[in-house]
Amino acid sequence: MAVDTVFGRWLSRQSVPSRPPSLDAMMASGRAREGLLDLAKRGDRGIFVHLPLWFLIAIWTELWAQHPLFCVINALIFGANAIARLMLRQRFGALVERDYRSARNVFLALLLANCVHWGVLTGLAMHFTALRNAEVPLLFASVGVGCSGALGLAISPFVRLWYPACVLGPIAVALLTEPTPLHTLLALMSMVLVAYLYKASRIVHDDYWAAADARFDLEERARQLELLSVTDALTQIHNRLYFEHRLVAEWSRASRDAKPLSVLIVDLDHFKVINDTYGHPFGDRCLVAAAKALRDALHRTGDVLARYGGEEFAVLLPGADALAARGVAERLLHSVSEVQLTHDAQAVHLACSIGVSTLVPAPQSSPSSAVSRADKALYQAKQQGRNRVVIAPA
Numbered sequence: 001m002a003v004d005t006v007f008g009r010w011l012s013r014q015s016v017p018s019r020p021p022s023l024d025a026m027m028a029s030g031r032a033r034e035g036l037l038d039l040a041k042r043g044d045r046g047i048f049v050h051l052p053l054w055f056l057i058a059i060w061t062e063l064w065a066q067h068p069l070f071c072v073i074n075a076l077i078f079g080a081n082a083i084a085r086l087m088l089r090q091r092f093g094a095l096v097e098r099d100y101r102s103a104r105n106v107f108l109a110l111l112l113a114n115c116v117h118w119g120v121l122t123g124l125a126m127h128f129t130a131l132r133n134a135e136v137p138l139l140f141a142s143v144g145v146g147c148s149g150a151l152g153l154a155i156s157p158f159v160r161l162w163y164p165a166c167v168l169g170p171i172a173v174a175l176l177t178e179p180t181p182l183h184t185l186l187a188l189m190s191m192v193l194v195a196y197l198y199k200a201s202r203i204v205h206d207d208y209w210a211a212a213d214a215r216f217d218l219e220e221r222a223r224q225l226e227l228l229s230v231t232d233a234l235t236q237i238h239n240r241l242y243f244e245h246r247l248v249a250e251w252s253r254a255s256r257d258a259k260p261l262s263v264l265i266v267d268l269d270h271f272k273v274i275n276d277t278y279g280h281p282f283g284d285r286c287l288v289a290a291a292k293a294l295r296d297a298l299h300r301t302g303d304v305l306a307r308y309g310g311e312e313f314a315v316l317l318p319g320a321d322a323l324a325a326r327g328v329a330e331r332l333l334h335s336v337s338e339v340q341l342t343h344d345a346q347a348v349h350l351a352c353s354i355g356v357s358t359l360v361p362a363p364q365s366s367p368s369s370a371v372s373r374a375d376k377a378l379y380q381a382k383q384q385g386r387n388r389v390v391i392a393p394a
Contacts, residue, residue: 031216033096035209036104039156040092043111046149047085050114051078053141061134077117085110108158115149115166118142123174142167147197154201155208164197232307234284235291243306243314247367250304250318255361262325262358263370264315265378266294266332269351269386271311278343287311289339290350297335298328314371322358322391329354329389337387353381357392 058064058071088095088106095103122138125131146167153159172187230242238246247263254261268274268290275283287307294313295305304316315332317325333354341348355378357370377392384390 031212033100035155035212036096036100036107037093039153039159040089040107042153042155043085043107044089045152046114046145047082047089050118050145051075051082054078057134057137057141061137063131063134066133067130074117074121078114081110081113081117111153111159112162112166115145115163116170118145119167119170123170126171126174127177139171142171143193146193150197150201151204154204157205160201160205161194161198164194168194232291235288235307237291237295237313238304238306240306240308240314243304243308243316244367246304247316247370250316251361251367251370254318255363255365258360259319260321260358260360261370262317262320262322262328262356263374264317264325264329264332264357265308265355265371265374266313266315266336266352267354267378267382268311268336269353269382274348278348282341282343282348286339286341286348286350289341290336290352293335293339293350294332297331303328320358322356322394325356325358326389326391329356333387333389351387353378353386354389355379355381355392356389359394 054071054075058075064071088110092103092107095106118138119142122135122142125135125138146164149163149167150160153163168190172190175183175187175190230238230245232239250261253259268286271283271286274286290311291305291307291313294315298305298315300317302318304314306314306316308314315328317328320328333352336350336352339350341350355374355376357373357377359370359373361367361370373392377390381388381390
């Protein structure tokens with residue numbers, strides 16, 4: 001059951017029997033995408049905070065009654081930002097996959113726009129007497145927004161610095177427009193707070209990415225183990241276990257869709273003689289060369305090649321009828337015959353026999369019947385003189 005579960009997960013991610021792309025490249029790009037998606041998820045909690053907080057401050061300080069147009073304009077700005085972020089979040093995963101850099105830039109622009117907005121509002125309240133009633137609440141709200149963002153979104157070094165800076169920067173500028181000793185002190189304290197938040201949030205940042213690195217390392221190791229478990233160590237093509245699981249999956253699909261499926265069993269001719277004459281190390285060279293020749297002769301991405309055992313190889317051709325399967329088998333036969341090897345300056349030629357089985361799976365039939373039919377056809381090919389293709393009767 002555990003093996004079936006592991007292979008089920010692994011097979012669901014596979015579409016071709018070729019070698020996977022660079023694991024380092026996959027992990028590097030995956031790490032960045034996952035970090036951005038996690039950052040966006042953490043930022044979701046703030047989408048619905050800013051507008052209600054602004055309403056609370058505007059109404060409680062009677063700013064709404066005194067300056068309704070000013071309050072409505074700012075409410076619309078907060079609301080537009082929230083709507084834009086919600087719309088972005090609905091398609092964010094797809095945007096990140098398609099254009100990581102653009103998705104990141106748009107997300108950060110919308111995220112930091114609220115910070116700048118709070119900072120400007122607080123600066124205006126400090127600078128204009130008509131807004132002084134809201135000065136202290138706005139200051140508390142701005143500092144709270146800056147601190148929560150710096151710590152809650154600390155997984156991004158950029159956000160760690162610029163989230164509090166975009167809130168407190170406009171406040172410091174507003175204070176310095178009237179450079180009294182108190183205002184200068186408060187402006188300096190704002191910058192100190194930005195620096196402190198950046199330093200303090202480093203712990204959150206480092207802990208998050210240390211855990212992420214450990215998780216990615218485990219995932220990479222798990223993937224490597226899965227690949228090893230379905231890869232033949234000598235020929236570096238898939239092994240029998242992988243072939244049998246793919247056969248079951250393709251058999252079920254062909255039965256459901258009433259489509260043909262072909263199985264080929266390939267056996268190197270006189271391989272025991274080669275082993276006995278030239279030794280097992282050279283026999284291994286022959287197997288590697290034959291596997292490469294067979295792999296190069298398969299042109300469809302969905303076809304499966306596996307080492308089935310000893311000098312036998314198995315080929316799975318989903319959707320291939322008898323005519324197409326014969327064509328592939330003839331191509332495989334020719335490809336193996338083209339292999340050129342030498343042993344102590346002596347040329348060694350390879351040849352193979354191939355048995356082909358093609359059928360449309362019946363609902364209650366067994367996948368092993370296709371292999372059995374191909375095996376019998378292979379036996380006939382051997383009996384008829386080897387180096388040939390034999391098709392199992394329909």
